[in-house]
Amino acid sequence: MMGEGREFDVIVFGATGFTGRLVARYLARHARAGSWAIAGRSEEKLMELRADLAGESLEAGGLSMIQADVSDGGSLRALARRARVVCSTVGPYALYGEPVVEACIEEGADYCDLTGEMDWVAEMIERHHEAARHKGVRVVHSCGFDSVPSDLGVLLMQQEAIARWGRPAGQGKYYLWQARGGFSGGTIASAAETVERAAGDARVRARLSDPYALYPSGELPGPDGQPQDLVKYDREIGAWTGPFMMARVNEKVVRRSNALRGFEYGREFTYGEVVRMGPGVGGALGGWAMTLGLGGMVAGLAFRPGRWLLKRFVLPKPGEGPSEQVRKRGCFRTRVYGWKEVGLRGGERVEVEIGADQDPGYGATSLMLAESAMLLAEGREAVSGGLPRGGVLTPASALGETLIERLRSAGMIFRVL
Ligand SMILES: NC(=O)c1ccc[n+]([C@@H]2O[C@H](COP(=O)([O-])OP(=O)(O)OC[C@H]3O[C@@H](n4cnc5c(N)ncnc54)[C@H](OP(=O)(O)O)[C@@H]3O)[C@@H](O)[C@H]2O)c1
Structure with missing residues (x-):
């Protein structure tokens, strides 16, 4: 299985930003302690966030922190090597997103984000779909209210x-x-x-x-x-x-x-x-x-x-x-x-x-992104069959019906009227 033997199921990159903090808070409440970590460019902000999260769950006080900067490719590859899934809230994505996607494909980590910048997504498809497909890496954009x-x-x-x-x-x-x-x-x-x-x-x-x-x-x-x-x-x-x-x-x-x-x-x-x-x-x-x-x-x-x-x-x-x-x-x-x-x-x-x-945009979005990341981390076998095994994908083509079930269980409404 892709990402087998990794230290973490999910690493939230950009955890110190507004939406990243909400995703981290969601994971502190719903993910298994030790299965996830926070990452960002500022050690000071990461420490502050970890202290905040300690109020959510006792285990979050011992949460792992990883320093990485988009301008340092080595730090991104080191981050991707430790994760089954990199969940990125570092935006604007057109400015900062591509090196993260590249590092994930290179190191065989699945990836999800919140982008609504469709010209950038079109570029990612053009430049990286084939490589991701070939390597069996799922790059899943737009896992929030968009789309x-x-x-x-x-x-x-x-x-x-x-x-x-x-x-x-x-x-x-x-x-x-x-x-x-x-x-x-x-x-x-x-x-x-x-x-x-x-x-x-x-x-x-x-x-x-x-x-x-x-x-x-x-x-x-x-x-x-x-x-x-x-x-x-x-x-x-x-x-x-x-x-x-x-x-x-x-x-x-x-x-x-x-x-x-x-x-x-x-x-x-x-x-x-x-x-x-x-x-x-x-x-x-x-x-x-x-x-x-x-x-x-x-x-x-x-x-x-x-x-x-x-x-x-x-x-x-x-x-x-x-x-x-x-x-x-x-x-x-x-x-x-x-x-x-x-x-x-x-x-x-x-x-x-x-x-x-x-x-x-934030409460429901952080839930949708965190649940998408946790489902990706469970591997392809956890998702109902017939979906692409890799490539630059969408929520419905990467996670489909299984994500609907998961979001329903997390309290969202998905119903036939
Ligand atoms: N699709 C949706 O429904 C939806 C909903 C919400 C947000 N979004 C998108 O999500 C993105 C984040 O939004 P936000 O409000 O959370 O933004 P934000 O508060 O500005 O957070 C941006 C994050 O990126 C980090 N960052 C910036 N430059 C970096 C670099 N060189 N290396 C590493 N990290 C860097 C920032 O680090 P510092 O903390 O150190 O500054 C911060 O953690 C935006 O693109 C937004 O459009 C989409």
Whole structure:
């Protein structure tokens, strides 16, 4: 088995950051003592974190700490050699991610992260998919709110469709039904980094706007176009819908999962994501306010003075994020609908709901990432059969149904309505 005989099942790299700390706290409560370790570039911050975690479990006081820096390839390889799985929250990934992925492939450690930077993921596929596949290393991006609810929601919906109709749904749609939470400085830094790269590089822009940018090379693109970018009334749910800011990320991940799972959803499967606003004038106005706010934020981040002003006065700094109170009051619900026929609205459909009673971006995200890492550490044999044994993968193509079961047991909602 890959990673056999390693000192640790999971090493959390970037454990001293905002999300990394939450992942470490989750593992302190749920993983076997001695089976995991924290890693980061600052010994002082690691010691501080370990002292904090001692409040979570007695064993966490003796937690192993590993110092590694992205700029020091030797330290990354030494880290990867000690782990079955490296779980990285070091972002922006386009700045810091590739050396970690390379070290994991070289040293035969599986890898998972939280990236929503799809142009970078497209680059990782182009540069490292074959090597990872060849070595049997699973590199699994986007194991947080981007894109687990979408990716596993569509998988659950399609499995229900196949059970009911003997074939997958032709058309799928994700509605962000309800969400309460906040943003961290690291998320903003990653979004700003993507907008900045896109402003200066036509190749990045092309990747971001290609619905099939994560498709395996050589595959012909399917029928999908761009995500919804305006406010529209949706008769199927009797409410207004607006653009979802993560649609460009999640939709691409779902399409790659379909391809890597042998086109289980069909080659002509069409899929999109939106936010459900509400019925009546209030819903329409809310939709427009959100759309304009989102457009304003992207425009602000695209230009240097706007970026400086937003980062300096409005947005949280790296290392900062929503308070514990905000996270605890947070929650999210998403619904994925699948229609038997394409474009035949009002026809037969299946519905699934995915959710958690924690904020989506940090509370639920740290749970999803930590559970993904622990499942990867159990080895390929722990995952239901037929999935790729290595490569640059997605949550549904690396961990599939087994991850749904695991997240359900951890308290998340995954149900057929
Ligand atoms: N997909 C999702 O749903 C989701 C949700 C949450 C976060 N994220 C993503 O996760 C990433 C982290 O977010 P965050 O808010 O936790 O960010 P953060 O608080 O800024 O943490 C970043 C971490 O990276 C570490 N780091 C930076 N440069 C490094 C280097 N050269 N070598 C080693 N470590 C280095 C930092 O170390 P120090 O502590 O020493 O500064 C810190 O631990 C972002 O890319 C964000 O977009 C995604």
